[in-house]
Amino acid sequence: MTLIPQTSGNGLHVTYGGTVYPAEEIARGAAYELFGAEEAPGFEWAPRPGSTLPWRRFVHVTEVTAVQPAAAPGEEAEAPMLVPLHRERGWSYVQQLSQQPAAAGDPTLAAVRASAVIRRGTRMVKVLSARQLAGYVRGWLPHGFCYREHDVAHLRTPSATRVLRTDGTGGAEGGDVTYVLRWRAADPGDYDVPVGAAHRGLTELAPRDRLGGAVLGTGFVPSSGQLVPEFVTRDFADLPMPANATLLAYPADGAEVVLYSYQAEQRGWLRMVGPQWRHLLAAVPGLSPDQEYVPTGETPRSTQLVGGYADGEYEAVADLPGGFRVLAMTRAARYPVHWAARRLRLVDWRGAPCLVLREESGWLRLRLRRPDPDAVAQTGAQCQERGVYEAWAHAGEVTDDQVVELPYAL
Template structure:
């Protein structure tokens, strides 16, 4: 049995846990519920870096995805453990698969994934289709410090995101930089990487940024976009990694499930849980101790010593609504299997009988939008299908990769009303 190390201390390889990587056996520690491994070495090796953490038993370490290694026991025998075929202990984790042969290897798949002209290639379509999301799949969104502060003030998950299983081996701020969506992405590497991690309520909320619906993002001129370009292949631009990417359907805000977490990754690859979301209290509970208070000090407008950050007054454009005995109630999702009425007292947290995500839509200058909020006769709109033409027509601004918003006079907007996205339960 392995013991989870405290953040900032080098993890110790569990007794007998070794993995084979690039033909060599290494002691290792599992990460991300087995989706990735930290490998250790007594000698320098390609890709290994000095381990400068206190208490490190090995002077060199590196991170690798589960698909790149083969777990071994002491003596070279295969590990027998409660794992899925993905290497992960989580049954919602499903790996990328491809019909490889002597002529087509991962290098060719990667080349196709980085070429917009290959978006409709049948081979790439098959690989892309193997990146599935299920109810309860762990999702992540890499954030800037300003975006972390926004979520603490009440933002909800929206826009570009990834399955945690696909990026579990990207542990350092330098590695995570390629997944950033903010306007400062690509402008140097910060000393810390921030992430939001949550569990998918339902796969209907996520789509691949491919096909005609998202072609406008592919053709967006550089001056009108933030972050890396959208390739239209369903994969993040990268010279090394093949990472499937997703967007929330219509770029809508999604309800925040119970126990979502805001995380920080240090330059050594350690993961620190900063806050965890408590839906009944409508706020974030601080988890980082004094050792990591400096990670919170970098968040603009956030008091590092604040134990609890309330978002009760935040304006939410999306609401999770559950039906119970003929009435409608605000609901809480705790996927994969628990959906209940939002209530402070445990006795009143009844399991809901129906469940929907409710959002308000509108049309402005023949462009379908989400209504985020209304103030003094003006509506804050987010474009559902941004393209160069409607961005110019609406004067929309790009606030992060793929996300375009504008203020519109309410008298010019055709209100589409509240629309419900049902979730089967």
């Protein structure tokens, strides 16, 4: 074992590849940033002012063999993804298997995928383009493909996060910075794994009809070197934005910059970034870097979190890990609710099950709940991002119009 004596300033050291490196913790121990005085395989030249360690590398916690001192106990840790290793079937074998659509039913691959689970309060992330960031600042809600932060915490630079993009640009737009939405899962039932018959249609869509990477049907991101489990929001629906969700930026040096924090009671985003980082917002269309607070507007919500207090029903907010409470401007009225549910509107149109996103002058903006080649052809729905297909329909043409509630177990 080789020991690199310099420190990163926090006293934390990580053993990686038989060498002990000074390190900094990322995402509460899901990954580490390692520092070195000399060039080593996989390390990048990234000098920092005042540091004698100009080489840097990000590694996932599963790649290290020891952490000294151990991280202090905190909130409940996420369940790691478990890969059963065998003399003839190591990590590389499982990674290659994850890239083969025909292996979706393989027992080993299914066991690995099943070990990555979402619990209430799990931090979720979605990598965004500059255009998507502008949409979320103006009122978009979490939807579509997303990932546990625990599984992707080591992917910090624009080049590394390219495999997680959903917009189909491949990272060409805003190439020197990555934008990310991070929020806490309100309930595991809000998410699906894109495998099995219910999602087979995604794997059958032709390249001309989709954006972003192909959906493999194995539950993993298409990648030549990563083993990242992916999730989709249930039925591709919007999810209510939890309190204290954040919009982040990762510039080329891998630093995490908090751009905005969601203020649920004010229905808007509070700018958190200081003057030295506001240039990261220059590529975001229609957004002034100097704007302190950005309201999401009065656009009708496609989904709503409701809850019960006393004998009444109120709009609620997920304020995790604490729980669910009444959405109220005054602190004294933010009562904890004794039941909570997600409410949304469903319809059928031209034989395709859809979600209603909004209604305007007798027309409905719809999103396909189960995209497949037939549904896309019959509805003429356009791909907005990976897996997300939307179209306009006249309200008089839809059938089975209903408002449903999906209860959360409190």
